[in-house]
Ligand SMILES: Cc1cc2nc3c(=O)[nH]c(=O)nc-3n(C[C@H](O)[C@H](O)[C@H](O)COP(=O)(O)O)c2cc1C
């Protein structure tokens with residue numbers, strides 16, 4: 001049986017499935033039940049400084065984007081950091097950690113961007129016996145307007161400065177949680193590393209307005225007729241998170257830095273994808289809020305079964321394996337060619353592939369044969385774009401078949417397995433110039 005245990009920048013856990021800092025980790029009751037369900041770790045809901053806690057709206061703080069089957073595809077929130085007193089949270093963290101020594105208990109923190117504020121809170125957090133801290137430089141609403149959260153995460157100099165303060169004032173591992181609301185996520189990641197952070201986690205939520213209530217003429221959901229942007233998360237943000245993770249994993253300045261992947265993880269497969277791109281752990285929020293803590297059981301058994309099937313004994317056998325295969329466009333092989341193939345036994349003759357290809361792609365799917373409704377690809381026109389695969393309602397009905405040692409009927413070019421990237425292509429002006 002595959003070994004799922006992790007040592008993430010010195011923080012040990014029986015598995016890589018951690019709950020992200022959010023309502024699922026807001027109190028002892030939740031975390032206790034999460035650990036009983038099997039979660040390997042938690043990042044406790046973000047704590048703020050001593051004093052009167054923040055106040056949340058009492059109107060709706062969540063919004064959702066549903067698929068046609070009411071599946072929650074995207075989720076949005078305007079919740080702030082914990083609205084429970086600091087000392088209550090600290091006492092609960094201590095109690096939980098003393099009972100669950102084998103689980104990772106990381107505490108998320110957000111205090112004003114002043115060294116004194118960090119110096120004050122760090123020893124109190126350390127005293128709980130928790131395993132590490134995560135700096136919330138990502139929250140995009142409410143707290144950012146007060147100069148915290150993403151207001152810090154968007155300025156690499158601040159990220160570096162606060163990470164350094166934390167490293168200087170605590171023995172605990174420091175994880176910096178990044179905001180996706182930035183042009184180039186590598187900059188704050190590099191800054192975190194310069195500041196001495198042990199790891200980065202990403203992504204926090206994305207600025208969003210979920211929709212507009214056309215009767216109230218206000219974004220929805222709204223509080224007493226007014227609304228503000230919220231943070232977007234859930235399945236819909238996974239592609240954005242994977243891209244940002246890959247960018248950091250393959251950048252020479254941050255390569256090898258421990259990464260915790262967050263954003264739309266719902267299944268073991270989502271987790272494995274983040275890990276293949278370099279993440280040592282994953283964190284989950286929306287899926288736990290929508291389906292409950294029990295989803296971790298399928299995550300654990302699913303990942304174990306897949307690793308056994310692939311012959312991976314431990315996570316390090318595949319973590320980061322996909323990183324060398326992420327490249328820039330100009331390095332893709334322009335000599336490679338595929339053609340769409342329709343499985344006539346699976347095809348239900350709905351015609352969607354034909355309409356899509358005919359109207360917006362390359363007019364490469366015939367709709368009739370011998371006067372009958374029949375869908376077949378015309379190799380002489382097919383560019384292998386994959387649009388028909390994406391619109392076909394039947395899984396695996398259309399597949400992309402690579403050409404090998406044969407003529408491409410569209411280009412007349414013999415495909416022989418040779419590699420020709422744009423960097424060496426004769427149509428590239430730079431290549432032509434160099435040849436002259
Ligand atoms: C209701 C809600 C509250 C959240 N609160 C926090 C928070 O206090 N601190 C934090 O770092 N992230 C917070 N997040 C962000 C999540 O930790 C996570 O980064 C984000 O939701 C993406 O993961 P997901 O797609 O699995 O939800 C919150 C998210 C939601 C939905």
Ligand code: SF4
Nearest residue numbers: 357382383385386388
């Ligand atoms: S791959 Fe693109 S061009 Fe080829 S048949 Fe499908 S939609 Fe048309």
Ligand code: SF4
Nearest residue numbers: 347348350351353392
């Ligand atoms: S979209 Fe799929 S099922 Fe529909 S006609 Fe095309 S191949 Fe057949």
